[in-house]
Amino acid sequence: MKLLTANFISCAVKACKSSSLSFPLHFKDVELASTSVPYNPLLLSNLLPRLDWPALVTSSKELGFTLPDTKPELPRLTATAAATGDGDMNMDNTVGEDDEKTLKMLHKVLMETEVVEGKMVCGSCGFEYGIHQTVGNFLLPSHLV
């Protein structure tokens, strides 16, 4: 499971959905791997507005990464700026060196960090979801449905 995915996951127990403690789920006993994902600055810049930043900071910390406390302000990229591919967006002059550094860092942490084995724990009910070979298992036992 990629770190970014954790920003869209909450406890599957129905009663937990309304609790702020059920999101994000907390990583535990993780085994990490780095996976190669094509760099897509347009995606990152358009994804940022919809991410829950505090949750992302928490998840990152649990995996050993430090993100800034506040959501970075990035210029909104256009498709043409991003279309130059391998990160060289300066052609469009929309991304400065610092912003590009931020984008690359976000890419590495959010997209390329993968939990291969481990657990995700709900802060509300304490249920532990297993991650096995990168696949998270969110099927609850019958008595919790």
Add this chain to the structure above:
Amino acid sequence: MTGYAMAFNQSTKLKGIVNMRPNKGFRCRQQQLNSSSVSNHQESKTSTDFFFVDNVVHQTPTMTSIPAPPPPGTPLKLPTPSTSHITSQPVYPPSEDSYLLLDAFSLPSEIAFISSRLPTGTPSPLLVEIGTGSGVVSAFLAAHAGVLFGRQDVITMGLDVSYTANTVTSTTISNTCSEHPETSATFLDCMTSDLTSCLKPNCVDILVFNPPYVPTSEHPSLSTLRDGRQQKVIVNSKSREDYDMEDYLFSLTYAGGDKGMETTDRLLDQLHEVLSERGVLYLLLCAGNRPPEVLERVTGMESGWKMERVIERRAGGEILSIWRIYR
């Protein structure tokens, strides 16, 4: 034979199970009937054939009596994802129903609809498929996102109750996306989940569901997966236990219980908590699901839902249709 397999054999309505074993006679008949109604996508020659159903009573359902939308044009011809890495894993192989979904998204009218719902420059859409099976639909949508959605800044996830399906789907999507880097979205993860129960509320922008839609007398319970041992990848089943699990997993792919709607109904019940404000569900129905009744139900739900037919096709003994449901 398990109870579900028996229920299936007794069922007079079919899923594309007959199509799981490429049936030349069927194909010829369909092409003679109306060449324009045949999918761009062909069954993979290497797809695994699991069910072979003899002596099935074919019913002749009638096309839905709901006024058709304006002619949507011809689907774009985009390459079908390869599922040749699937050898003998018990997943639902690409079939007529899967291809109908691909064709629905390839219609110029649907491409225009999605671009207007999720215009470029708005926050990146999240695409989720429930019940990915082989992964052919998710792989197609992810790999051709630039064409189908007019943008590549889309993230995708796959959800299935079967761990085997999730591992297979990850491979199908990753392989297909790497073949189309110039149009592909970013695939995040496949997860084992009952419907979208693991997702944060109201975050899905495009939801795709090809449900277990065959009306059956029994509806398989998920308790075997919920309460059993941790699932493992099933490939080349040898043991009795594996065969039983295969049977059970297949029953989950098609057996829809009463009117074939028991699983779909559960999703519709939660839809307001699943889709974002701009979200759209693409749902496959067969005639046995009684689409007019589903339409009445959906449009009667709170907060003004719309349900529109995107495409409809006769496939073997059934009539399949894809619907879009949104607020």
